[in-house]
Amino acid sequence: MSEETKLKLKNQDTERAKDYAIQVQDVYKSFDGEEILHDVSYDFAEGQIHGIIGNNGSGKTVLFKLICGFLHCSKGKIFVDYQQVGKDVDFPDDMGIIIETPGFLPFQTGLKNLQILASLNGKIDEADIRKTIKRVGLDPDMKKPVSKYSLGMRQRLGIAQAIMENPRILILDEPFNGLDKHGVNDMRILLKDLKTQGKTIIIASHNAADIEALCDTVLEMDAGQLTIIRE
Numbered sequence: 001m002s003e004e005t006k007l008k009l010k011n012q013d014t015e016r017a018k019d020y021a022i023q024v025q026d027v028y029k030s031f032d033g034e035e036i037l038h039d040v041s042y043d044f045a046e047g048q049i050h051g052i053i054g055n056n057g058s059g060k061t062v063l064f065k066l067i068c069g070f071l072h073c074s075k076g077k078i079f080v081d082y083q084q085v086g087k088d089v090d091f092p093d094d095m096g097i098i099i100e101t102p103g104f105l106p107f108q109t110g111l112k113n114l115q116i117l118a119s120l121n122g123k124i125d126e127a128d129i130r131k132t133i134k135r136v137g138l139d140p141d142m143k144k145p146v147s148k149y150s151l152g153m154r155q156r157l158g159i160a161q162a163i164m165e166n167p168r169i170l171i172l173d174e175p176f177n178g179l180d181k182h183g184v185n186d187m188r189i190l191l192k193d194l195k196t197q198g199k200t201i202i203i204a205s206h207n208a209a210d211i212e213a214l215c216d217t218v219l220e221m222d223a224g225q226l227t228i229i230r231e
Contacts, residue, residue: 021046021169021200022067027076029062029224036062038224040076044217049191049201051215052226053208059224060204064099064171067202068092080169096167098175102158106147110157111140114164123165132164133157137186151178159187163194170194170201176210188214 022044029037037059044050054060065071067078069091078085080092104113114129133140136156146154155178162170175191176184191201191214204221205211211218218229 019045021081022202023077023079024063024067025077025079027063027066027078028074029059029066029071030074036224037066040224040226042219042226042228044200044202046200047195047198048216049195049203049214050217050219051211052202052204052219052221053206053211053229054204054221055206058221059226060221061099061173063221063226064097064173064202064204068095068097068099068171070099092169094168096162096165096170097172098158098162099171099173102154102161104146104154104157107145109143110138110146110149110153110160111142113146113157114161117161118164121165129164132160135163135190136160137183152180152183155179156183156187159190163190168199170199172201172203174205175203176205176207184210 020043024040024042024044027037027040028035040059040063052060052063062071066073067080067085069085069089072086080089081094083089083092085092104110105116108116110133111129114133115126118124118129130140136159138153138156138160146157149157155175159172159175162172176187179187191203195201203211203215217231220227220229
């Protein structure tokens, strides 16, 4: 979308909407008659870290998939960067994503996996990939295939693939899974640094302590309904 088009859309919208990267409006989602999300609405402000807590099965991952365009709303609308997902755009641009367990080619190295992924868009070169791998605490020259990685190493590599193209928005589903205390602290520092660069970050976690320590806003998903804990 051109800057001129963005400006026109902003001017057509309300003053309140101008500062929001993602808008979720009256969203419902059902599978085979079973309602998973019920009347979910929230505007995610730009340049902040937003946390969603909730037990497994509460609807957090489904909401993320709707925002990313992997699923479509049964009712309601979702806007990312002033474009309606599923209407104006199928998959929002400029978004880094971790949803569920990151998938990699098991018999390739971490570097090779990211090289293959980066080749799809052609936005970055090998130097950028190596820099990102180091940034998440891994060695880009490690010859070990991903199948030999620990769970924490896989999670670090997953975060690397999400941030390597320098996206403006990050959608991170349980990004601290498998990380030890040191790894969690490293990732908190990384995410806070990304926030200072103006990134909008949404994190889902079942661990309230991680969310409270890191996030500007805290929401809770329970039985498909989203409520505000702290803004």
